[in-house]
Each structure stands twice: as C-alpha cells, then as structure tokens.
Amino acid sequence: MSAARRPAILGGTPLFAEPYHLVKPALPPREEFAGRLRELYRSRILTNQGAQVRALEERLSEFIGVKHCALFCNATVALMVLLRALDLEGEVILPSFTFAATAQAALWARLRPRFVDIDPGSLMLDPGRVAAAVGRRTAAILGVNLFGSCCDHDRLRAVADRHGLPLLYDSAQAFGTRYRGRMAGALGDAEVFSFHATKLFHTGEGGAIVTGDPGLYARVCRMRNFGFAAYLDCVDLGLNGKMPELSALLGLSLLRDLPRRIAQGRRVCREYRRRLGAVPGLSLPEPRREVSGNHSYFPVLVDPAGFGLSNLELNLALLHERIVTRCYFYPPVHRTGYFRGLSRRSGGLPETDRAARRVLCLPVRSDMRLEELERIVEAIVRCRVHAPAVRARAAGRLPAEWEALGERAADPYDELILGHER
Ligand SMILES: Cc1ncc(COP(=O)(O)O)c(C=O)c1O
Structure with a gap:
C-alpha cells in the first residue's frame, strides 16, 4: 500500500x-467575457459607479435577499467604512480566530477589539461567552462567518437584542451560505463580503456591504466616494473605496456559475x-x-x-x-x-x-x-x-x-x- x-x-x-x-480562482469562459468587455470598450466608463457596478449591486441584493448592496474595492475597506459609518465608540466584540482584517478594521474605526473565545465545535464566536463579555463599553458584536459556514446566529441575535447592540458579520468567507434557508448577508444588521480572487465568488479584488438600513446604505455609499454628496462637495468622512467596472464585469460573468x-x-x-x-x-x-x-x-x-x-x-x-x-x-x-x-x-x-x-x-x-x-x-x-x-x-x-x-x-x-x- x-x-x-x-x-x-x-x-x-x-x-x-x-x-x-x-x-x-475561477475565470469566466473567454468568449463570454470578451462579449461583455465590448460594452466597456464602447462606453469607456471604467469606474465611479458605472453600469457594471450598479448591475452587480442589483444582482447581489436580489441573490442575497437584502435591500441594499454597496460594492467596495475589498472587504477590509468595506469593514473599516461600515464600523466608522455606525459612529460606534468603545469596544467591539469579535473573535481572534479570524483573518487579521477583521480586527484591523476595528482599529481603523477607532474601536478597541474585545476578543471573545470561540465555540470548539463550530470554531466561531461562542454566544455564551459573548453574553458574558458584554459590558458598559461594548458598542457592537462583530461575528465572523468562517469557512463557508455561519455563526450561531439566533443566539447571537438574542444577545445583541437584549443589550440593544448592532449585530454585524464579517461574511468574507460565506458568500452563498444559508442559515435556516436565509442567505448570509441577510442575517446581521449589516454584513461584509470579500470578493477576493481566492473566494468562491470573486471580482479579482472586491467586497461589499449589505444591509436593510437605507440610512446606513446612503452613508457608506458617500464614504466610499470621498464623502462627496454632490460633485466635490464633502459632507462626510470618506476615502476611495470604489470597485472598478472591470471587477464588476468579472463578477457579473461569474455569478451564474x-x-x-x-x-x-x-x-x-x-x-x-x-x-x-x-x-x-x-x-x-x-x-x-x-x-x-x-x-x-x-x-x-x-x-x-x-x-x-x-x-x-x-x-x-x-x-x-x-x-x-x-x-x-x-x-x-x-x-x-x-x-x-x-x-x-x-x-x-x-x-x-x-x-x-x-x-x-x-x-x-x-x-x-x-x-x-x-x-x-x-x-x-x-x-x-x-x-x-x-x-x-x-x-x-x-x-x-x-x-x-x-x-x-x-x-x-x-x-x-x-x-x-x-
Ligand atoms: C474573515 C475575513 N475577513 C476579511 C478578509 C479580507 O478580505 P479582503 O481581502 O477582500 O480585504 C478576509 C480575506 O480573506 C477574510 O477571510
């Protein structure tokens, strides 16, 4: 043997x-992608929320069953913007058993990471330990849906609701995952996906914030575009978090598969x-x-x-x-x-x-x-x-x-x- x-x-x-x-990493059939590229050559619109980004946002909202989807250049920036857009102060509860980006984003948003231990069975946040860790300074719970699976959502939701805390998910690894029939993305108050090339569904580099909250959606859209409301008029904190049209085109081609x-x-x-x-x-x-x-x-x-x-x-x-x-x-x-x-x-x-x-x-x-x-x-x-x-x-x-x-x-x-x- x-x-x-x-x-x-x-x-x-x-x-x-x-x-x-x-x-x-997946690539679409060459012929099909070439066909889609023709549109980009025609329009010459390569970025700034063009038709491809808008189309992919619509497709993803539909697919996930969530009202709003804002595409980003990657999940790390999306997490940073989300945490900052919620005007949180103090500590955010999150696991240490995650990719560094989850915790880095908390620091960028001026939040103190409060690492809570995982459940050894699921390898994700242990809701009992989360409940015990909630304190005066807790501002939010940020679960991480790891390895294409999901946290114990119902129990985390119960803890979050009991304390009036936002329940957020880093769902970077969980696109297409379902929890009791609902898609990841439609569980938390807001969630973030990664569309990095190594992910099951990807746009080369990319990410998204999805939420049912129209006010939060409007704000993260502004923040990803330098905080502009109208042309060059900054009304908010911002950065450049936009997804290029070429990336969105790749996503539109790959979603079907x-x-x-x-x-x-x-x-x-x-x-x-x-x-x-x-x-x-x-x-x-x-x-x-x-x-x-x-x-x-x-x-x-x-x-x-x-x-x-x-x-x-x-x-x-x-x-x-x-x-x-x-x-x-x-x-x-x-x-x-x-x-x-x-x-x-x-x-x-x-x-x-x-x-x-x-x-x-x-x-x-x-x-x-x-x-x-x-x-x-x-x-x-x-x-x-x-x-x-x-x-x-x-x-x-x-x-x-x-x-x-x-x-x-x-x-x-x-x-x-x-x-x-x-
Ligand atoms: C759990 C988790 N969070 C965040 C990220 C960061 O994603 P991105 O590379 O799109 O910034 C990753 C990337 O693999 C991840 O696995």
Missing part, C-alpha cells in the same frame, strides 16, 4: 509534480469526509444542521497526540508533496505582535489557542478530480505512518514560536513553492 512509501519530506517522490494550490461551484465543493467535502473521518488524530468540524455551507473550505483539526504531528508539521510535510494547505488561523490575531499589546483585557482564549494549534485547511477546488483528492488523502495518511521521522525532519523548520512572531514568521511556503527564502 502506497502509504508505506516514504513521504517527500523524507526523500520520497512528491505526490504532485506541480504545486497543488488551495484554490483555483456559483451553484455549480457550490455543488462541486459539496462533493469534494463529502469525499474528504468519507476518507478522513476515521483517520486517528484527525477530527472534522461538523457542519451545523441549520447551515447549508458554500463548501469552499475543508478545515481539519490535527491532534498532535493522536496524529503524531502538529498542524504546522503536517502543513510542512504536505508542502514537500507540493500540496498547499493553510493553517487558517495560526497564529490567532491576539497572538500577533501588533495586537498582543492591545488585547490584554480580553483574558485567555483557550479554545482559540487550541484551534489555532490544530487547524489545517485542505484544497477545495472546483476542478478537483477524485484522483487528486485521493492523492492528498494518501499524503496525509503517509505522513501519519511516518510521523516520528517527519517530526524530526521538520524540527527547526517551522514558523517561529508565538513569542517571536512579532519579529518574523518564516513561511515554508516561500521556500518550497515560491522557491526563495525571506
């Missing part, structure tokens, strides 16, 4: 000849689940019954005691096989150099730390063949069989320990896939 063969990190032949990346991509992702996740469910030392976060995910991520939790390797060690060993996986989110935001000093009040986050030390996201690609998935599974099993030797080989080659992360976090990806060292 091939699992007995030596892993590439120990000198065996890599299972892939070329790097097998986590995702393969979304159901197929979700269905393909569902098949990939089902096959992973079938093959990895019984591997000792691996656990697979269970999708909640009320959630129908977008299936664009497949996180596994690697228990070093049962598997013989940590998530970082397995990530390194798989990179030698030319399989790109990612430890999202190691390190958690509160452990990074910049945030360490800011988050002292948040206390311990044991579940966040535990998840960060275990999580590994496997490739989910819409062009993925069963045979490729089987090779990835084979690589994982192979690493487990040879765990002690793999661990010994990985020693000293992993990102610096947490304490030193502020200084440098070497990423073996650079060396093994990009072919250079920092």
Whole structure:
C-alpha cells in the first residue's frame, strides 16, 4: 500500500509534480467575457459607479435577499467604512480566530477589539461567552462567518437584542451560505463580503456591504466616494473605496456559475469526509444542521497526540508533496505582535489557542478530480505512518514560536513553492 512509501519530506517522490494550490480562482469562459468587455470598450466608463457596478449591486441584493448592496474595492475597506459609518465608540466584540482584517478594521474605526473565545465545535464566536463579555463599553458584536459556514446566529441575535447592540458579520468567507434557508448577508444588521480572487465568488479584488438600513446604505455609499454628496462637495468622512467596472464585469460573468461551484465543493467535502473521518488524530468540524455551507473550505483539526504531528508539521510535510494547505488561523490575531499589546483585557482564549494549534485547511477546488483528492488523502495518511521521522525532519523548520512572531514568521511556503527564502 502506497502509504508505506516514504513521504517527500523524507526523500520520497512528491505526490504532485506541480504545486497543488488551495484554490483555483475561477475565470469566466473567454468568449463570454470578451462579449461583455465590448460594452466597456464602447462606453469607456471604467469606474465611479458605472453600469457594471450598479448591475452587480442589483444582482447581489436580489441573490442575497437584502435591500441594499454597496460594492467596495475589498472587504477590509468595506469593514473599516461600515464600523466608522455606525459612529460606534468603545469596544467591539469579535473573535481572534479570524483573518487579521477583521480586527484591523476595528482599529481603523477607532474601536478597541474585545476578543471573545470561540465555540470548539463550530470554531466561531461562542454566544455564551459573548453574553458574558458584554459590558458598559461594548458598542457592537462583530461575528465572523468562517469557512463557508455561519455563526450561531439566533443566539447571537438574542444577545445583541437584549443589550440593544448592532449585530454585524464579517461574511468574507460565506458568500452563498444559508442559515435556516436565509442567505448570509441577510442575517446581521449589516454584513461584509470579500470578493477576493481566492473566494468562491470573486471580482479579482472586491467586497461589499449589505444591509436593510437605507440610512446606513446612503452613508457608506458617500464614504466610499470621498464623502462627496454632490460633485466635490464633502459632507462626510470618506476615502476611495470604489470597485472598478472591470471587477464588476468579472463578477457579473461569474455569478451564474456559483451553484455549480457550490455543488462541486459539496462533493469534494463529502469525499474528504468519507476518507478522513476515521483517520486517528484527525477530527472534522461538523457542519451545523441549520447551515447549508458554500463548501469552499475543508478545515481539519490535527491532534498532535493522536496524529503524531502538529498542524504546522503536517502543513510542512504536505508542502514537500507540493500540496498547499493553510493553517487558517495560526497564529490567532491576539497572538500577533501588533495586537498582543492591545488585547490584554480580553483574558485567555483557550479554545482559540487550541484551534489555532490544530487547524489545517485542505484544497477545495472546483476542478478537483477524485484522483487528486485521493492523492492528498494518501499524503496525509503517509505522513501519519511516518510521523516520528517527519517530526524530526521538520524540527527547526517551522514558523517561529508565538513569542517571536512579532519579529518574523518564516513561511515554508516561500521556500518550497515560491522557491526563495525571506
Ligand atoms: C474573515 C475575513 N475577513 C476579511 C478578509 C479580507 O478580505 P479582503 O481581502 O477582500 O480585504 C478576509 C480575506 O480573506 C477574510 O477571510
């Protein structure tokens, strides 16, 4: 059986000849996109809320079932603008187990991040801990809908309503996800999506704020356009957060393919689940019954005691096989150099730390063949069989320990896939 063969990190032949990346960004059929481009060549309108941006905003509002959609250049700027537009002061409750942008946006909006621990089952904000963390200075709750899934929305909503707080979501990873039949985007008082190229649905770079609140919508539209009301007349704080027409055009071309991509992702996740469910030392976060995910991520939790390797060690060993996986989110935001000093009040986050030390996201690609998935599974099993030797080989080659992360976090990806060292 091939699992007995030596892993590439120990000198065996890599299972892939070329790097097998986590995702393969979608592109529309060339002919169709060329047809749409003709319109841009005709109008020469390339930005400033042209016809393509307006059309995509309309399509997305309809698709999500929300009144208003304002497109942005990316989700980070959209989050910054949203938090600032609400005129919040004090603290915002959010998880540390997220991409740094969530917490960075809070700082840009002059809010203090109050990191609250996650529920170990869902890996998202724990509503019980959120309730306990609400205090005098709490201004909002910002949940993060991770890995194409959703927070425990009903319980978070109950906490938010009890305290009269806005409930916001960073839904950067959750476009197309449903919670009790409602789309992500139609759950919070306002939500933000990312349409970065690596997302299931994308516009190259891009993002959106969606909300049912017409006043908030009008304000974020002004703020993304320098705070202008009329031509060159600033009536509000603003920046340039506009999405270019070319990006919107890409989005309009890709939206139609979304159901197929979700269905393909569902098949990939089902096959992973079938093959990895019984591997000792691996656990697979269970999708909640009320959630129908977008299936664009497949996180596994690697228990070093049962598997013989940590998530970082397995990530390194798989990179030698030319399989790109990612430890999202190691390190958690509160452990990074910049945030360490800011988050002292948040206390311990044991579940966040535990998840960060275990999580590994496997490739989910819409062009993925069963045979490729089987090779990835084979690589994982192979690493487990040879765990002690793999661990010994990985020693000293992993990102610096947490304490030193502020200084440098070497990423073996650079060396093994990009072919250079920092
Ligand atoms: C949870 C989360 N929030 C925010 C962002 C930032 O999105 P963008 O790259 O569009 O600014 C990302 C990007 O991956 C994300 O995963």
